[in-house]
Amino acid sequence: MAHPVLTIGQISTRTGLAPSAIRFYEEVGLVRAIRTEAGQRRFRRSDIRRLSFVIAAQGFGLTLGEIREMLSKLPDERTPTKSDWTRISRRFRARVDDEITRLQSLRDRLDGCIGCGCLSLKSCRLYNPDDTAATRGSGPRYVMGDNPET
């Protein structure tokens, strides 16, 4: 093998992540680096995949905590195999599916509002209480308006 282990700079160019981000990811437990005698980080090739997964999951909207959660399903002792990754990807896919569903239902409600003019009706709820937890924020937010003066 040309490069049994990689430096942080090499990982950086391969993933597109800034070295500072990679260090930060190590700090929060998303990757683990081996250290040389002198204290420099060395990464395994498989960490490229790991970090790429972080990027993908994050672009999808997961927090680093959630991503760490998912990655915790990978074996710690050995290099993850293809089937390890397939398992994780399947879980990830399920989350993507859920999000697509959520957005489709948002779109439907939006269509309802646009089409039937319920924007001006008490009965229009762009946020219905049965919706799954919102990404951010807390407390009940449900009514898309009220009977306006207009």
Added chain:
Amino acid sequence: MAHPVLTIGQISTRTGLAPSAIRFYEEVGLVRAIRTEAGQRRFRRSDIRRLSFVIAAQGFGLTLGEIREMLSKLPDERTPTKSDWTRISRRFRARVDDEITRLQSLRDRLDGCIGCGCLSLKSCRLYNPDDTAATRGSGPRYVMGDNPET
């Protein structure tokens, strides 16, 4: 009319937003309050709808800046009519559609990776360069891995 104008507390209970959030939204220009002689805020009924839109758009993932952008299309002088809102909602729907499309393509690529095992091939790009700008972060991030030891 029972309440020609509403206090911040009333707006708060109607929207589910904390008063501090409403004040903050005023500060960043998402709503505008009238002031009483004594300096207290008074809102129009139509602001409930406005703030509800903020909540909806935010739950979808738009930043407050983007939301302000969209809301800037509403008339400033008069109370927005139903057709004003319909126009905005249509634009919003287009954004939702785009996001659904983006996620579907992510899902497809994910399926490819899961199905064909390309997770272990150089050719697998979970992030392809032609993708539209990611929500967060900068710099190129494109490779989902590399030929691993495994």
Added chain:
DNA sequence: TTAATTGTTCAAGTTAACTTGAGGTCAAGC
């Protein structure tokens, strides 16, 4: 061998979207 490059730590700064707290005012009910 020496200079340039790349790496290290640690503390502090950044942005978004708010919340919290202090200290004070206003409005409503009894």
Added chain:
DNA sequence: GCTTGACCTCAAGTTAACTTGAACAATTAA
């Protein structure tokens, strides 16, 4: 007319996800 609850401002704190900078060590290329 006074107490209570709602409201005000302004400064500072909070969380996520990093980046930046200072001061220094290790590696590599000429």
